[in-house]
Amino acid sequence: MTLFAEVVFPLPVDQSFFYVVPAAWTGAAKAGSRVMAPLGNKVQMGFIVQVSDQGPDRAISLKEIIEVIDEVPQISEDILSFTRQLSAAHFSSWGEFLAASLPPSAVVKTTAKAFLTEKGGDALKEKKLSRDEKKVAEVLGEKPYSLFFLRKKTGVKNISSLAARMEKKGLIRVERETKTAREKKEIPILLPPTQLELDFSVDESVEEAAGVILGAMDKGAFAPFYLSGPGPKRQAVYFLLIRKILACSKKALFLIPELSQAGPLQESLEKGLGGQAVFIHSGLSERARELAWQKIRSQKAGVVAGLRSALFSPVERLGLIIVDDEHDDSYLQLESPLYDARRGAWLRASGQRAALVYGSSTPSVEAFYRAQQDGYLLTLKNGHKPKQAVVIDDKTEKGLISQRLASGLQGSLDEGKPSIVFLNRRGYASFLFCPRCGHIPKCGRCRVSLAYHKKEDRLVCHYCRASQPKIAACPECGSKVLEPGGAGVEAVEEELRRLFPQARIACFDSDRVKGQKDRDKVLQGFQAGKIDILVGTQWLAHQTGLPPVSLIAILNPEALLAFPDFRAAQKTYLALDFMMRLVDAADKRSEIVIQTAFPDHHSIRAAARRDYPAFYREEVRFRRLMNYPPFSCLAEVLLQGRDLRSLAQKARDIAGCAAAFGRGVEILGPAFSPGATVRGGKRVQVILRTQKPELLDQVLRECLGRIKIKKSVWRYP
DNA sequence: AGCACGCCGACT
DNA sequence: GTCGGCGTGCTC
Numbered sequence: 001m002t003l004f005a006e007v008v009f010p011l012p013v014d015q016s017f018f019y020v021v022p023a024a025w026t027g028a029a030k031a032g033s034r035v036m037a038p039l040g041n042k043v044q045m046g047f048i049v050q051v052s053d054q055g056p057d058r059a060i061s062l063k064e065i066i067e068v069i070d071e072v073p074q075i076s077e078d079i080l081s082f083t084r085q086l087s088a089a090h091f092s093s094w095g096e097f098l099a100a101s102l103p104p105s106a107v108v109k110t111t112a113k114a115f116l117t118e119k120g121g122d123a124l125k126e127k128k129l130s131r132d133e134k135k136v137a138e139v140l141g142e143k144p145y146s147l148f149f150l151r152k153k154t155g156v157k158n159i160s161s162l163a164a165r166m167e168k169k170g171l172i173r174v175e176r177e178t179k180t181a182r183e184k185k186e187i188p189i190l191l192p193p194t195q196l197e198l199d200f201s202v203d204e205s206v207e208e209a210a211g212v213i214l215g216a217m218d219k220g221a222f223a224p225f226y227l228s229g230p231g232p233k234r235q236a237v238y239f240l241l242i243r244k245i246l247a248c249s250k251k252a253l254f255l256i257p258e259l260s261q262a263g264p265l266q267e268s269l270e271k272g273l274g275g276q277a278v279f280i281h282s283g284l285s286e287r288a289r290e291l292a293w294q295k296i297r298s299q300k301a302g303v304v305a306g307l308r309s310a311l312f313s314p315v316e317r318l319g320l321i322i323v324d325d326e327h328d329d330s331y332l333q334l335e336s337p338l339y340d341a342r343r344g345a346w347l348r349a350s351g352q353r354a355a356l357v358y359g360s361s362t363p364s365v366e367a368f369y370r371a372q373q374d375g376y377l378l379t380l381k382n383g384h385k386p387k388q389a390v391v392i393d394d395k396t397e398k399g400l401i402s403q404r405l406a407s408g409l410q411g412s413l414d415e416g417k418p419s420i421v422f423l424n425r426r427g428y429a430s431f432l433f434c435p436r437c438g439h440i441p442k443c444g445r446c447r448v449s450l451a452y453h454k455k456e457d458r459l460v461c462h463y464c465r466a467s468q469p470k471i472a473a474c475p476e477c478g479s480k481v482l483e484p485g486g487a488g489v490e491a492v493e494e495e496l497r498r499l500f501p502q503a504r505i506a507c508f509d510s511d512r513v514k515g516q517k518d519r520d521k522v523l524q525g526f527q528a529g530k531i532d533i534l535v536g537t538q539w540l541a542h543q544t545g546l547p548p549v550s551l552i553a554i555l556n557p558e559a560l561l562a563f564p565d566f567r568a569a570q571k572t573y574l575a576l577d578f579m580m581r582l583v584d585a586a587d588k589r590s591e592i593v594i595q596t597a598f599p600d601h602h603s604i605r606a607a608a609r610r611d612y613p614a615f616y617r618e619e620v621r622f623r624r625l626m627n628y629p630p631f632s633c634l635a636e637v638l639l640q641g642r643d644l645r646s647l648a649q650k651a652r653d654i655a656g657c658a659a660a661f662g663r664g665v666e667i668l669g670p671a672f673s674p675g676a677t678v679r680g681g682k683r684v685q686v687i688l689r690t691q692k693p694e695l696l697d698q699v700l701r702e703c704l705g706r707i708k709i710k711k712s713v714w715r716y717p
Numbered sequence: 718a719g720c721a722c723g724c725c726g727a728c729t
Numbered sequence: 730g731t732c733g734g735c736g737t738g739c740t741c
Contacts, residue, residue: 130733642736708738
């Protein structure tokens with residue numbers, strides 16, 4: 001009897017492949033085993049996901065598996081089933097998810113090394129080679145290189161096909177070898193100076209919430225919860241739950257969205273649980289990562305904490321998954337394999353009959369609503385009211401920095417305390433305009449206004465990053481003056497220097513701060529008190545190791561409201577809340593100033609008062625009125641491609657397919673996606689909306705199953 | 718992802 | 730006319 005294996009590969013391909021299992025391997029070939037199998041003209045590592053005596057439905061000639069690597073399957077049933085569901089939910093590669101659940105050493109990669117042949121050497125001497133061939137031959141003349149380095153050294157874009165052509169001609173020889181991941185340098189987490197743990201008391205609301213969850217955990221069934229309340233109180237609940245998990249020798253996963261919050265958690269996990277906790281993050285060295293994985297796989301880690309990818313840790317006897325700061329969109333992985341770790345946590349917890357606890361002090365509207373409706377919301381008492389912000393109406397002020405803010409900054413300077421000024425706009429001005437004819441220089445490709453960067457004296461397109469020298473005169477009417485509009489961080493920095501010539505001011509944006517070195521230099525300088533005022537974009541707020549400061553100023557947060565996204569208000573609220581957290585709560589004289597043209601918008605007003613319920617009430621009203629999630633189901637389908645014509649055709653195919661479902665499916669678009677051009681490709685978006693989630697599932701499966709194109713799908717709720 | 722095949726502009 | 734650029738499609 002012939003045995004067949006269905007195999008998936010860690011490639012960005014949402015598809016499985018069938019192979020014949022040779023007699024020699026029939027014993028070892030099991031679902032979850034790693035195999036080496038021929039794919040195209042290479043041998044690739046893949047994962048068996050199913051073994052059966054039935055081949056595929058369609059008649060295709062099958063190849064044989066070359067080798068079954070594992071005697072015992074490396075991937076457990078649980079992980080197999082979890083990743084299959086996750087992949088189906090996101091139209092994302094199953095094989096890539098499986099690779100994510102293995103230590104780097106277990107992911108076999110094939111690398112190609114190129115050697116110059118004698119014939120190639122002769123051809124180089126005799127100058128018989130084309131421009132690119134010559135480059136390759138010259139580089140390989142020194143010594144053999146991998147294709148990866150060959151591309152770097154020669155700058156030839158399509159190096160693999162060139163190498164293949166040269167190999168055919170006998171100019172070079174390409175040897176393939178299987179390799180495990182290469183060594184990486186360790187990046188330590190910058191710990192912020194120890195902050196006072198306010199309000200860590202276990203009050204009755206903490207005990208009550210923990211009691212409810214513990215009760216559900218005792219039953220050993222899947223149970224979701226949403227823990228709404230201040231951070232320290234949530235932390236207290238989490239630790240009660242974890243202690244219980246460890247007591248009955250089960251395991252817990254603890255997810256956080258970003259490294260910037262990792263420091264304190266890592267500390268308290270290590271302090272509180274000793275050797276039981278493993279923290280995995282992107283900064284770990286290969287060796288440290290390997291050790292962590294060994295500890296997880298030998299089931300010695302009671303708690304695995306980390307960012308979204310920790311979700312794939314192969315822990316058995318999983319009893320609890322914590323997803324803290326649920327509102328944070330860092331739970332979305334935007335590169336292949338695409339997924340939403342919040343949805344993933346739900347799938348994994350329900351598959352392994354574990355308790356699931358989402359937590360946040362500023363929940364996403366969709367999740368909060370659902371928790372309320374389905375009766376799994378647990379609210380923790382608010383402790384000390386956090387510091388509120390002073391809101392200044394921009395329209396009544398002249399200049400970039402209001403009187404009120406200037407005096408606040410002066411106060412901080414006088415006391416020798418640090419301040420941060422946020423403005424989410426890079427460069428000096430977001431556009432230039434001609435005061436005589438009103439012309440605004442635009443990017444030829446993206447048709448958006450060009451930003452002016454004064455330091456480089458250039459015009460830059462913030463969409464496609466193309467830049468050009470500043471234009472001296474208006475190209476329309478020849479006027480010699482072009483005026484800046486829409487002030488950016490550079491302009492704020494300039495204005496601050498004018499107002500406070502004696503102050504030490506630095507600017508933190510992606511233009512000025514490039515790479516780890518710059519970053520550390522500025523942040524360490526700020527930590528050490530060598531900078532009085534730090535000006536930055538929102539990027540600054542997401543850095544690890546920022547010390548609490550005595551004045552936070554936020555300029556024009558309303559820019560975030562302009563995004564064409566139904567969650568714009570929520571994003572604005574979250575961004576404001578996030579920046580405001582950096583204020584030094586222990587310093588009674590510290591303050592937060594928000595300068596805005598929309599002081600009455602509900603997200604700005606509520607954020608300034610740190611009043612999430614007020615924001616939620618207003619936002620839910622708006623969502624209901626507009627029939628947005630959570631009152632409908634919405635999927636954003638994003639298509640990527642270089643050729644606009646075929647892109648548009650496929651977008652229309654999808655829209656047409658969805659239209660066949662009739663009135664129950666609302667189709668918005670196709671339209672160009674905000675974000676326009678990415679890496680030489682255009683993006684087109686189709687939004688589908690239904691009332692019932694099952695219908696949306698069905699439509700997506702039907703419409704996206706067959707149409708082959710690089711796509712990403714995000715669903716709400 | 719990697720690689721082959723196929724179609725268009727600038728060169729021996 | 731070819732070379733080589735990129736765009737499209739396939740890999741069991």
